[in-house]
Amino acid sequence: MPHAILDRPPLLEVSHLDVDYVDPPHPPAAALRGITFTLQRGEALGIVGESGCGKSTLMLTLLRLLPAAGRIVAGSVRLDGVELLDLDARAMAALRWKRIAMIFQGAMNALNPVRTVGEQIAEAIRRHEDVTNRRALDRRVSELLDLVGIAASRREQYPFQYSGGMRQRAMIAMALACSPDIVIADEPTTALDVMIQAQILQLLADLRRQLQLSILLVTHDLGIVAELCDRVLVMYGGVMAEYADADTIYNGAAHPYTQALLQAFPDPTQPAQKLAAIPGAPPRLTDLPPGCRFTPRCPHVFARCHTAQPPLYAVTPAHQASCFRAETTSGGAHA
Amino acid sequence: MILCIRVDESQLVHRSVYLANKIAWAAFTILFVIVLNFFLFRILPGDPARAGVRDPRLTAEAQAAIRTRFGLDKPVINCFTSLNPLEPGDCAVNPLDTQFFIYAGNLLRGEFGISYHTNRPVVEVLGERLWNTLLLIGAGQILAIVLGMALGILAAWKARTPVDYGALGFSLLAWSLPTFWLGIILLFWGSTYLGLPVGGKSTPGINYANTWEELVDLARHLFLPSLTYTIVFLGEYMLIMRSSLVDVLAEDYILTAKAKGLNHFQILKDHALKNAMLPMVTIIALNLGFTVAGAVQIESVFSWPGLGGAIYEAVNRRDYPMLQGAFLLLAVSVIVANLIAELLYGYLDPRVGVE
């Protein structure tokens, strides 16, 4: 297992997580199946996949913020050894933002339009820390805004008075307000133009180094992952397709889906290269193909692919892929 | 890192432009109502001024006074001696010397004419009655808004539970009740079983020993009309509050607030209510017409001496100056109240007036 290389116990340990979406009278949709990964202190893990592959569901599950139709059917989420799925609602609320904070995608909608940015940041601090002194609170907010490169004088302004990039920075400042152990960044740069995207990513990288943050970066863009992440988890149709360190993913991907993703993503070192789109559409969770979920779009299908979903095979101890083609290189299925 | 600061000093200017716009628009609407009020009565058969000249209830002197006051010898407006029947006239007259501008001038001086029924200046009668209507609407609306919002919040929070369905059923029923009929039923019940007065604002011919007694008498008279008001509007406010709160609760920033570890109460109080209030303010403003319609019906049923009752009485007594005046005052009140609601909206929503 990848974390076996590192001696320290993991900060976050997710194992065999299954999540359904229920919509009676329809049968439940399998949103997540068997998600297993770990996150070390200070590590950045990229979670990659097309929209609908379950990556946002996974993040909401970690914070137990699934919509009412979501059901955590099985599995375990441990933070520093504490089982989050066993906590009562009050304890879970106390832990949110204090231990695990989240940068939501589309900060325009994730910030309350009728309250000032400063108020919204201060609120998080007041909720989790015993700061009552208004002056001290203002100072904290100013420091946080300063940290993400926003002038402290703008804390009295409303989100609509910020540009898109600034809103995203404000969102980051808010996520850092209570010095969390883990920051989940859910598509932090979608809807931003390329220049601002680069700034936001640089900011995240700087903050990570400065504050020893652990980051879970959710994205559909392998380029962003390359810039920021140590390890990568590729998801497809609610299951793990491939899980390895970033180098391995970029240079020795074993799952055909990962390979297809890499071909669909421009490599700046090879300017003349032809981009390949992945044919077909991601599976609907209510209507999964029998066997491997990727068969309808896979270029390497053979008979066995139609019979069962392949388990995760260990290509190397630190590299897993759920493809029957990986079985030959590995010693067998990996738990 | 790059600081990207946009200059927003112009924002204050935008906001005052918004306010000025709204005020100018309200003024224009009032002007429109004044013009409408004049021509409606001149085009349709029952012209109050001309009818008044023939009304047997008025003395000869009073009729002569009306003739000069309304300038009835003068053309209605340039090019038309009369609009009903249509009689084209001289276009070259001094526009200020026409009935229309005399009417406008009279309005500016606060002259609305003389009531045929009471022989008193209309403006005097309406002045007294305006306060009674405000008292009734105030009591009924405040109760309806407060209760409606509270129940709407409860229904939204407990969406898709029996509480919610009960609230929804009640609102739909309340919305379908004709106001005057509910008033009749409550009056029937209250006067028969609770010994409440059958109408008016005070018990006639009574000498109050002290202010307290007077207030109790007023409250006994006010109870049934304002209860009718509350029931009629409660359901609607509840529905609106519920649906706008349900919408707000599905917004991303509510999820953010939940991710921050806030509890339901804090999320409602600090994040949901202010946003949900915005459509509420708009709807209350849009509803002012219904509010006035409610006043006409309730005051008619309970003989409450307000503006709405004045319309009812004026219709039945063919007291046209009174009808004209009461309509104008009601319309202007609604426009002004609407303006206030829009200014309130501007105050509640920081985004208003910017870009």
Added chain:
Amino acid sequence: MMEQATGGYRGVWRRLRRNPMGMIGLAMLVTAIGVALLAPWLSPYDPNAIIRVTILDIYQSPSPAHWLGTDDAGRDVLTNFLYGARVSLTVGFFASFIAVSIGGLLGLSAGFLGGRTEGVLMRFTDIMLVIPDLPLAVVIVALTKPSLTNIILVIGLLGWTGTARLVRAQTMSVKQRKFVLRARAVGAGNRYIMHRHIFPLVLPLMVVNTVLVISLAILNESTLSFLGLGDPATLSWGQMLNYAFTRGAMSAGAWWALIPPGFGIVWVVLACTLLGQGLEQALNPRLLTHHLAADRTLTSHRRLQPAPTSEGATPGNR
């Protein structure tokens, strides 16, 4: 808003059939229409027959001869009630037809043409929206002859503002859809686009709106009649209430003269409101869920840890 994905009219009907509110409303409305149509056969008496009345016939309490008693003129309340349905529904349908036609036309033109036309039309709509309907209707009906036609015209001519705003908003949103932009790009004319692309998508909304406007028109008619502005030649529910209220039903304790007409109004208005709500939900299905819904995201059997066998650990289809 009506999307292609909602599956056309058949889809709407399928969803409406599953909507209890809408179906109850539809059943209530059909009943009311049935009563109005069958009034001559259902009524125990002829409403126009000339009857000889003594003081004893006035406000008779319910009896086998008069199931709902008699009114201030000794007439059978049940007969008047059944025939009253005709008046209310007639006013409701015709007035709302006028209102929705005007509002639809103004809304479509404003939303589709945009620019100065839109500015002028919507400003006018805003003015009419602010002026209180009922007092204006009272003034107009009081100044003209109170007849059923006048009442229908006044209610129709004053009741279009809401429709105009709604239709304009929908038109503007449809106008921005890809297929309309595409049609315009290949050179389709205004008339064609309006007829072919915009109107079919605005129409369902107008149907829903009509149902709601009917209920408003019926309420307004009853109010005008109650205020003494009804057509003296016809007996609507509002008029029945006016006669009962002004002619001593209260002091006579004649609840039977006061309850049935009001019940009729509530029945029809509630029917339209329910049907309107049901139709709206069928046209615009959306999941009603929000972030404060009860925290039921953990299921009881989630603690079943998967066995650490190779098969059990596979992220397969269970």
